[in-house]
Amino acid sequence: YNFIRSKGTVKEIIKNSRSDAIDGDFSNINFKSIKINNTINDCLDFSYGSYFIENVILEKCGDKGLSSGENSKVEVKKINVLNSTIGIASKDYSITKANSVFIKNVKSCLELYNKKQEFSGASLFIDKFFCEDFQKKYDADKTSFLEIKNN
Numbered sequence: 001y002n003f004i005r006s007k008g009t010v011k012e013i014i015k016n017s018r019s020d021a022i023d024g025d026f027s028n029i030n031f032k033s034i035k036i037n038n039t040i041n042d043c044l045d046f047s048y049g050s051y052f053i054e055n056v057i058l059e060k061c062g063d064k065g066l067s068s069g070e071n072s073k074v075e076v077k078k079i080n081v082l083n084s085t086i087g088i089a090s091k092d093y094s095i096t097k098a099n100s101v102f103i104k105n106v107k108s109c110l111e112l113y114n115k116k117q118e119f120s121g122a123s124l125f126i127d128k129f130f131c132e133d134f135q136k137k138y139d140a141d142k143t144s145f146l147e148i149k150n151n
Contacts, residue, residue: 003027020045021061024072027051034058042067043084046074047094059083065103068094068122069115076101086111087131090144092119103131110137112144121145 001013002020006027014035015021020043021036027049034056036043043061044053047070057080058065065081068074071093078100081087087103089111090096103109109131114121121143129148131137140146 003029024049024051046072048072064089068096090122090124091115092122094122097125100128101126105133108136108139109134112140112146114141114143
């Protein structure tokens, strides 16, 4: 699904996908429930907008479970990322907030960085964080900010 310049509430999405499963650009969307399994690229990819997610389960994401970038604001109440490459990536002036994060069996749990020249780093705020079976717990460049309250 590709949401461009969209506003509103989405009750439920259950999806298997070959590319980015959900892509949001320039939108303001509230998602109640998302379940994505088996995606070649990112499971969730948000940019230039405001996104709120109540509950999300992401499994077998070929790249990122949740990717927030390009000045987006993403807030997640509860997120589970399983058997994926990267759990959560926040980049390029994005601000990502999560109440409860559970990540298992990934190469990297959290990544914060500046990717595009016209931007700088990102911020990621997590209240409750749990990650197991990973190669790298987190990586944040000098221009980014990571805060984990309960680790």
